[in-house]
Amino acid sequence: MNKICSIGIFILLGILWRSSFVATEAGLPYFPPLLFAALRYYVAGIAILVYVFLTVDYCWPRSSRDWIVIGIAGAFLIGDNLAFLYIGQRFFSGVIAAVGICLGPILTTVFATALLDDFNNFLGYSWTHTWPC
Structure with a gap:
């Protein structure tokens, strides 16, 4: 991948990532915060799963340890972070x-x-x- 393409992808990532806060602010009047966070991650999860199924041979966790790591990371790194973010964004911009x-x-x-x-x-x-x- 050349340097210009890398810079373009980095800028696109920044725009998409930060636009999520604007989208969250726009959607919170219409959905409860935790439901809205869950819907957002369902959509993102489906998109990621489609990408993974199309590009990778190793798609599913192979051991119970893999499932435990996924559960802990999902609960603490994603779940509580987004729950508190969406609840707090009702009161802050x-x-x-x-x-x-x-x-x-x-x-x-x-x-x-x-x-x-x-x-x-x-x-x-x-x-x-x-x-x-």
Whole structure:
């Protein structure tokens, strides 16, 4: 894939991803928040499944461990995140929701660095001593 195509796909991803907050704000007056989140993920899940069935040989989980990982990730990474987002977006605008979601990885890094460094110092080990620079 050439550089221009990669940049175009990245820009398209950003537009589609961030337009979901506008769509959420537009749809919340007509649907309860959790139903609306569920409908959104049903549509996305069907689209992803169609893509997977057309492009990949390994489509289904092969072990009970795979199912457990899928269930935990679905419940905690997707389910509660979207439930709280849609419930909160009834009271705040889509712009504030988008900024809050986008700050998630940044704040996670900041808090994890601070908390894990303190925890590791408590254990007698510091991550800062492992880096060569």
